[in-house]
Amino acid sequence: MNFDAIFLFTLPTRIYYGYNSINLAGGEAKKCGMQKILIVTDKGVQSAGVITPLLQVLEAAGLAYDIFDDIPEDPGTQVVDKGVELLKRTGCNGVVIIGGGSPLCAGKGIALLAANGGSICDYEGIEKYKIPPLPVVAIPTTAGSGSEVSASFIISDESRNSYKMTIRGYHCHPDVAILDPLLLRTLPPHQFIISGMDALTHAIETMCTNQATFLTDTIACEAIRLIMKNIAAAAYTDNLEAKGEQLLASTIANIACGSAKLGLVHAMSQPLGSYHLAHGLANGILLPYVMEYNLPACEGKLSRMAEVMNTAKPGMNSSERAMAAVAAVKELLRKIDFPDRLPHDVVPKTEISRMARIALGRPQVKFNLRKAGEREIAAIYERAYQGWRY
Numbered sequence: 463m464n465f466d467a468i469f470l471f472t473l474p475t476r477i478y479y480g481y482n483s484i485n486l487a488g489g490e491a492k493k494c495g496m497q498k499i500l501i502v503t504d505k506g507v508q509s510a511g512v513i514t515p516l517l518q519v520l521e522a523a524g525l526a527y528d529i530f531d532d533i534p535e536d537p538g539t540q541v542v543d544k545g546v547e548l549l550k551r552t553g554c555n556g557v558v559i560i561g562g563g564s565p566l567c568a569g570k571g572i573a574l575l576a577a578n579g580g581s582i583c584d585y586e587g588i589e590k591y592k593i594p595p596l597p598v599v600a601i602p603t604t605a606g607s608g609s610e611v612s613a614s615f616i617i618s619d620e621s622r623n624s625y626k627m628t629i630r631g632y633h634c635h636p637d638v639a640i641l642d643p644l645l646l647r648t649l650p651p652h653q654f655i656i657s658g659m660d661a662l663t664h665a666i667e668t669m670c671t672n673q674a675t676f677l678t679d680t681i682a683c684e685a686i687r688l689i690m691k692n693i694a695a696a697a698y699t700d701n702l703e704a705k706g707e708q709l710l711a712s713t714i715a716n717i718a719c720g721s722a723k724l725g726l727v728h729a730m731s732q733p734l735g736s737y738h739l740a741h742g743l744a745n746g747i748l749l750p751y752v753m754e755y756n757l758p759a760c761e762g763k764l765s766r767m768a769e770v771m772n773t774a775k776p777g778m779n780s781s782e783r784a785m786a787a788v789a790a791v792k793e794l795l796r797k798i799d800f801p802d803r804l805p806h807d808v809v810p811k812t813e814i815s816r817m818a819r820i821a822l823g824r825p826q827v828k829f830n831l832r833k834a835g836e837r838e839i840a841a842i843y844e845r846a847y848q849g850w851r852y
């Protein structure tokens with residue numbers, strides 16, 4: 463282990479997990495100083511009735527609330543403005559978010575903008591705000607984004623062709639995350655799979671960065687083990703234990719990448735978002751191609767992954783174990799019937815050079831252990847159009 467460098471690991475979010483942990487939401491909101499709450503969610507969560515236990519808990523705690531459920535996929539600046547306007551008009555002083563990645567990002571944006579004013583675009587980048595956001599309690603209803611424990615969130619800027627801005631800051635960690643597996647019972651299988659592949663990508667690629675540490679690798683390994691074991695059962699069956707482990711895995715994967723950052727998969731999936739390819743879908747397609755590209759620089763890390771994936775066989779050398787980790791991810795993708803290539807009809811192949819230029823400008827590129835320039839990134843896209851199933 464390397465003790466020559468000094469590493470830091472922090473996580474300010476209080477995390478509760480367990481069946482019916484949603485019952486703690488009222489008490490936790492009060493502890494954060496909330497008197498009147500803006501609940502941020504989306505219409506799908508509302509109509510599935512997932513929000514009902516939260517309302518009961520807040521009412522039992524004597525907390526007043528208003529509901530903002532107008533959150534689309536990939537929320538933009540206008541949604542954040544609308545949420546802030548509602549929050550101010552109704553006199554709310556805190557935000558409770560219940561939903562997947564989109565409500566989590568929008569709610570974090572509303573809490574930040576309500577405290578600081580102006581436009582959410584003013585805060586693009588790292589710690590551009592002067593005042594910490596209003597308090598936030600985050601209750602995920604999908605298992606993937608990990609935004610409930612992250613310092614960053616993403617908002618689309620409509621004035622820049624829906625460019626996805628990243629806003630990041632230590633104070634943007636939610637104050638509290640409540641992980642209740644019972645809230646995932648009605649999540650459709652395809653959403654479980656797509657968000658689960660985002661989580662697996664967080665765990666795998668955070669081990670292949672130059673920011674990875676003993677602590678982040680240890681956490682990421684456990685996330686990989688849990689996701690490989692549970693994703694199919696969590697998505698396609700009523701197995702509540704699998705859903706709970708998948709939820710925990712997605713949270714801890716994000717705890718790891720919050721410190722150790724991400725790599726080429728996330729850099730390369732960003733431009734695919736402009737074609738409305740879902741984030742988890744794009745990441746899941748790109749993941750095996752980037753793992754293959756990373757093999758020469760990440761043999762030890764991939765070899766360790768093979769062990770937690772239970773795919774390393776006695777007698778295999780490090781290189782064979784590393785290749786076995788890539789094969790295990792492909793096997794999982796085959797098992798869950800995940801696409802193996804980028805869809806030509808959604809993202810034209812002629813876009814490769816433009817996408818490669820955008821990806822190269824993403825901050826994750828400099829964290830990826832194997833260096834990549836525009837030509838290498840374009841070559842990975844090229845392979846991702848060919849597919850690995852042949």
Ligand SMILES: [Fe+2]
Binds near residue numbers: 607660664728741745
């Ligand atoms: Fe992601």
